[in-house]
Amino acid sequence: MFPLAVMLTYMNGLLSVVNGDMEQIEIQTTCEAETEAWGYTLAAHMPRGGLIALYGDLGAGKTCFVRGMVKYLSPEAWVNSPTFTLINRYGEHPAFYHVDLYRIGSAQELFDVGWEDILMELESASREGSPPVFAAVEWAEKAEGLLPEERLEVHLRASLSPVRFLRLVNRGVPLAAPLSSLSCRANSEERR
Numbered sequence: 001m002f003p004l005a006v007m008l009t010y011m012n013g014l015l016s017v018v019n020g021d022m023e024q025i026e027i028q029t030t031c032e033a034e035t036e037a038w039g040y041t042l043a044a045h046m047p048r049g050g051l052i053a054l055y056g057d058l059g060a061g062k063t064c065f066v067r068g069m070v071k072y073l074s075p076e077a078w079v080n081s082p083t084f085t086l087i088n089r090y091g092e093h094p095a096f097y098h099v100d101l102y103r104i105g106s107a108q109e110l111f112d113v114g115w116e117d118i119l120m121e122l123e124s125a126s127r128e129g130s131p132p133v134f135a136a137v138e139w140a141e142k143a144e145g146l147l148p149e150e151r152l153e154v155h156l157r158a159s160l161s162p163v164r165f166l167r168l169v170n171r172g173v174p175l176a177a178p179l180s181s182l183s184c185r186a187n188s189e190e191r192r
């Protein structure tokens, strides 16, 4: 049994759970474009200074999701997986950090590549009047304990078919709309 504070709804194939400050939904995508479109949609609803932490095996679709975010935040940029560079920074206003921690072996290495500076930049971006900055982190489990408490998590799971299972967990991020109210949009979100 769930405690009373937990609300669970299942509508239009979307499972949504709200538990205090945490909301989560489960969705399926059937192609790369749909996963990208969810990235685009989430980017359009993130507050400045927001961080999206991505989890999932090799080829689960993390970079694909991030590509969608970049389409919204920095449409002129071209995204590849920053596996060798670890960190890519796109655009200026807003600035967007795409971080891939696959090759990170220790917390020390994480600090050596400038993790703290990114967190500080995000923190200051969340203040009124500061330039907008956003971030997405692939293999976020490598920064366990070093991620902001307020974050949006995307857990991706591949299957044999092109279907991908995505669990979106909002840990206290003041999104422009609740997760359960979102439907994925490829291009039509108005730029904020």
Ligand SMILES: Nc1ncnc2c1ncn2[C@@H]1O[C@H](COP(=O)(O)OP(=O)(O)OP(=O)(O)O)[C@@H](O)[C@H]1O
Pocket: 029, 030, 031, 032, 033, 034, 035, 056, 057, 058, 059, 060, 061, 062, 063, 064, 065, 081, 138, 161, 162, 163, 164
């Ligand atoms: N529904 C889907 N959503 C996303 N990608 C899909 C989907 N169906 C098939 N794919 C394929 O799965 C692959 C996902 O690759 P992607 O680089 O996004 O994964 P990744 O999780 O970033 O992997 P890595 O850990 O290596 O960085 C692509 O080749 C893409 O074409």
Ligand SMILES: [Mg+2]
Pocket: 062, 063, 064, 081, 100, 138
């Ligand atoms: Mg990737």
